[in-house]
């Protein structure tokens with residue numbers, strides 16, 4: 001079991017002017033699953049390459065249980081990587097694929113058999129050990145890839161968008177399977193994804209990576225409900241920002257700024273789209289607006305309402321009213337759901 005400390009990593013690729021990782025630090029507890037979340041091109045895969053030893057950092061350190069791994073051979077670091085594609089050997093059976101790493105380590109065939117069986121049991125694939133990868137579904141292939149990664153008892157499991165090529169059902173099944181297995185084995189894990197829902201469903205903590213830096217690190221529920229910065233809030237799906245005094249703002253259209261809250265204002269308050277109310281009648285704490293879009297999405301209705309100069313996105317779960325384009329409505333920002341964010 002492993003504690004991972006990533007300390008002030010810097011990495012610039014030789015042919016690129018801008019650093020990919022800037023003073024990047026992250027500590028991961030023993031047995032924890034941390035989701036590394038961020039748009040593509042933000043350096044997530046680069047971090048995994050630095051951990052596995054495919055690339056070297058310009059400066060900084062990576063430590064497992066307090067000891068640097070930077071001078072250890074990549075194949076002796078104990079970090080295993082699982083990708084979007086399973087990369088199974090097509091000519092080997094499921095069993096042989098899973099046992100491959102142990103065979104390379106010259107483990108006895110009796111131990112390999114026992115360990116492979118344990119893994120097959122764990123990933124719920126007992127009975128298909130003699131099949132070749134070509135006869136497995138995408139989800140089954142990823143399960144085998146997971147078993148192959150875990151059979152060597154790694155110190156750190158690195159998952160690089162392992163579910164993004166799967167359809168929704170296989171994806172949900174595998175999300176649950178990975179989480180259960182990861183907990184059961186207690187293996188420290190970094191899970192890279194650009195999918196917010198997946199990161200929230202699977203991780204103990206989420207690290208939000210923007211422009212080579214961790215801009216937020218917290219439990220999914222805290223980051224979702226109370227992101228501390230404007231950038232983190234935007235990434236978490238917040239698009240309405242109010243400036244000034246949250247009590248005043250609800251009465252005065254003039255005090256209301258949305259989307260791009262001006263950072264020169266002293267205080268910026270944010271509100272999640274599902275906490276904004278769109279209603280036919282006004283009340284003391286609402287602002288008049290005009291519906292520019294109203295979309296039925298099954299479990300909820302999404303509204304785009306022009307309030308003054310700005311456009312407010314709201315989401316109300318069913319049953320919720322539908323309004324035609326151009327309808328006059330009132331938008332309410334319940335003050336108990338307003339939270340303060342810092343400007344960057």
Ligand code: ADP
Pocket residue numbers: 013014015016020038039040041042043044045046047
């Ligand atoms: P992410 O995984 O978040 O999508 P990456 O780590 O793959 O991000 O890439 C971050 C940036 O580094 C991108 O601009 C990418 O083009 C660049 N990059 C990645 N690998 C290399 C490389 N080997 N040489 C040069 N630039 C690279």
